[in-house]
Amino acid sequence: MVPQQTADGFLRIITENKGLIYKVAHLYCSNDEDRKDLCQEIIYQLWRSFQRYDEQYKLSTWMYKIALNVAISFYRKGQRHARAQPLTADLLQLVPDKEPDGTEQQIRLLRQYINTLHELDRALMILYLEEKSHKEIADILGLTPTNVATRIGRVKEKLKQKFANTNN
Amino acid sequence: MDDMELKNLWLAYDQKLEKSLSLNLHILQELQKQKARSALRPLRVYNLLMIGLGIIWISILSFFVSHAFTYQGIFFALSGSAIILFNVFGIAIYIYHIVLIQQVDNSDTVIGAQKKLAMLQASSIKAVRIMFLQTPFYGTFFYSPAMLASFGVINWVIAIAITGLLVGMSIWLYRNIDYKNMHKKWFKNLFSGWEWNGVIKARAFLDEIAEFERM
Numbered sequence: 001m002v003p004q005q006t007a008d009g010f011l012r013i014i015t016e017n018k019g020l021i022y023k024v025a026h027l028y029c030s031n032d033e034d035r036k037d038l039c040q041e042i043i044y045q046l047w048r049s050f051q052r053y054d055e056q057y058k059l060s061t062w063m064y065k066i067a068l069n070v071a072i073s074f075y076r077k078g079q080r081h082a083r084a085q086p087l088t089a090d091l092l093q094l095v096p097d098k099e100p101d102g103t104e105q106q107i108r109l110l111r112q113y114i115n116t117l118h119e120l121d122r123a124l125m126i127l128y129l130e131e132k133s134h135k136e137i138a139d140i141l142g143l144t145p146t147n148v149a150t151r152i153g154r155v156k157e158k159l160k161q162k163f164a165n166t167n168n
Numbered sequence: 169m170d171d172m173e174l175k176n177l178w179l180a181y182d183q184k185l186e187k188s189l190s191l192n193l194h195i196l197q198e199l200q201k202q203k204a205r206s207a208l209r210p211l212r213v214y215n216l217l218m219i220g221l222g223i224i225w226i227s228i229l230s231f232f233v234s235h236a237f238t239y240q241g242i243f244f245a246l247s248g249s250a251i252i253l254f255n256v257f258g259i260a261i262y263i264y265h266i267v268l269i270q271q272v273d274n275s276d277t278v279i280g281a282q283k284k285l286a287m288l289q290a291s292s293i294k295a296v297r298i299m300f301l302q303t304p305f306y307g308t309f310f311y312s313p314a315m316l317a318s319f320g321v322i323n324w325v326i327a328i329a330i331t332g333l334l335v336g337m338s339i340w341l342y343r344n345i346d347y348k349n350m351h352k353k354w355f356k357n358l359f360s361g362w363e364w365n366g367v368i369k370a371r372a373f374l375d376e377i378a379e380f381e382r383m
Binding site: 007018023041052062068077090092095104110121130139140 | 170171174175177178180181182184185186188189190191192193195196197199200202207274275276277278279280281282285369373376377380381
């Protein structure tokens with residue numbers, strides 16, 4: 001039996017970081033149904049791991065490691081995960097904007113471009129856009145900070161090129 | 169679009185999510201009550217099953233082999249012993265897989281965890297190429313000194329041809345079952361089916377990870 005304090009603590013963390021889970025799931029799954037499954041799987045794996053979470057590590061580092069690992073494995077499997085007890089409703093629901101503006105279109109394009117990247121580059125780009133330091137990105141991915149800096153430069157160039165091609 | 173614009177766009181996305189994303193607390197609490205499950209459970213069960221079957225097969229063979237160390241049963245005893253050794257090796261690989269499964273941890277670094285998962289899938293092919301080396305022994309176990317003594321020229325030619333063919337084929341397969349040949353037709357025919365497609369993709373992913381780490 002999990003102590004109530006642990007369960008409540010987890011609820012608070014997920015509530016505060018729901019955007020992180022949604023963004024990762026969105027960048028590795030374009031299909032709505034799969035994305036629903038992936039969100040559930042990420043949160044489930046976070047819950048399983050939470051009971052062993054060592055507070056000396058940064059919470060965001062721990063969360064990104066699990067979210068990205070689950071998303072990449074899910075993406076590579078190329079199919080929906082069989083769930084022991086399927087949940088019918090959405091864990092995370094996005095209320096669509098009534099009046100989408102120009103930014104909405106730009107965000108969609110950015111997501112689309114990131115979606116075309118290799119799965120590991122995609123992880124790198126999410127972390128870069130989330131303004132994580134090279135050191136933290138290196139800790140999450142398991143690379144050296146120098147390697148992170150080099151790769152970010154290359155991936156950014158690819159993205160800029162895509163935006164430039166769209167605008168021309 | 170420069171760096172700042174990219175980051176501002178992402179920030180706008182973040183703010184939009186903050187405003188319009190809702191979490192279904194009821195579903196989250198339901199999820200917390202679910203029994204422990206793992207995506208790797210079927211793979212663990214499969215490996216345990218293969219270890220079990222391997223142990224049964226080795227036990228049966230060992231029983232017969234231990235009673236065959238006589239002059240007339242020497243071919244059976246030696247061929248059976250060789251087959252046992254290959255199967256012990258096979259079991260060792262399945263045990264190694266179980267160890268790898270135990271080590272896969274989603275809170276590991278992304279490269280670390282993904283590498284272990286891909287290695288787990290890709291190592292099956294190494295086992296297969298070594299297991300092929302036992303094939304010639306399935307063509308020699310039924311001989312006996314008495315049988316060989318009664319052989320005429322034709323029998324000898326057939327026996328040597330079959331054994332030679334099996335030896336040649338198993339050595340050739342051992343040397344050629346390699347990812348560098350995965351685009352070849354014979355390789356695709358030999359390793360067709362979804363389970364091998366997964367193995368081949370895993371190998372390709374390991375190469376991509378190595379490339380990712382190199383830069």
